[in-house]
Amino acid sequence: SLQMGLLPSPCPVMLLGDSAVGKTCVLVRFKDGAFLGGNFIATVGIDFRNKVVDVDNLKVKLQIWDTAGQERFRSVTHAYYRDAQALLLLYDITNKPSFDNIRAWLTEIHEYAQRDVVIMLLGNKSDMAAERVVKMEDGEKLAKEYGVPFMETSAKTGGNVELAFLAIAKELKHRATQQPNEPKFKIHDYIESQKQKSGCCSLG
Numbered sequence: 541s542l543q544m545g546l547l548p549s550p551c552p553v554m555l556l557g558d559s560a561v562g563k564t565c566v567l568v569r570f571k572d573g574a575f576l577g578g579n580f581i582a583t584v585g586i587d588f589r590n591k592v593v594d595v596d597n598l599k600v601k602l603q604i605w606d607t608a609g610q611e612r613f614r615s616v617t618h619a620y621y622r623d624a625q626a627l628l629l630l631y632d633i634t635n636k637p638s639f640d641n642i643r644a645w646l647t648e649i650h651e652y653a654q655r656d657v658v659i660m661l662l663g664n665k666s667d668m669a670a671e672r673v674v675k676m677e678d679g680e681k682l683a684k685e686y687g688v689p690f691m692e693t694s695a696k697t698g699g700n701v702e703l704a705f706l707a708i709a710k711e712l713k714h715r716a717t718q719q720p721n722e723p724k725f726k727i728h729d730y731i732e733s734q735k736q737k738s739g740c741c742s743l744g
């Protein structure tokens with residue numbers, strides 16, 4: 541209950557984006573603080589992990605759904621969109637098609653998700669500077685066009701991974717507990733004030 545400092549119901553959050561952009565690795569980095577390097581093992585269907593985060597003295601339980609990016613699993617994952625309160629939509633900064641497909645992902649989201657779902661765009665693998673093919677400005681521009689917050693992340697170094705989930709948790713907590721006289725939480729402002737720029741110098 542609220543008195544005990546726990547938001548009463550878990551918040552379903554979904555990770556979306558093309559296969560191999562790093563959804564599973566971002567989740568494992570957030571959940572376990574480790575990087576899943578080595579061989580790529582594609583997610584089959586859908587999987588989930590819970591993590592409780594503290595937001596302003598309140599515990600928020602994120603129920604994080606890791607979806608398969610491969611086309612053949614789409615019909616499975618579509619069924620979960622409706623319950624999601626937030627969506628983290630990923631592309632890989634070293635993979636141009638994964639960025640070009642973001643518009644198609646947003647079309648699917650508008651078709652299957654709740655109208656007021658929180659969406660965040662993440663350009664993952666920011667540690668791979670030498671292989672970059674999508675400029676940070678291009679990610680920023682696309683996010684602005686759709687009115688969604690944006691940051692570059694790295695599951696390898698950990699850069700901005702916590703921040704992405706924390707910003708979502710704060711937004712969902714405010715939505716669930718907002719008092720009429722309280723100032724509204726502004727997710728864009730929060731992220732801009734907290735985010736690390738990508739690449740070499742992130743704190744990891």
Ligand SMILES: Nc1nc2c(ncn2[C@@H]2O[C@H](COP(=O)(O)OP(=O)(O)OP(=O)(O)O)[C@@H](O)[C@H]2O)c(=O)[nH]1
Pocket residue numbers: 557558559560561562563564565566576577578579580581582583584607608609610664665666667668693694695696697
């Ligand atoms: N250098 C680097 N490699 C990454 C990063 N994130 C993921 N990878 C690698 O990219 C590959 C794909 O990562 P996954 O997390 O399995 O990709 P996914 O999006 O879950 O893929 P599907 O399950 O098919 O949808 C793996 O080989 C990871 O080790 C990152 O931030 N930096």
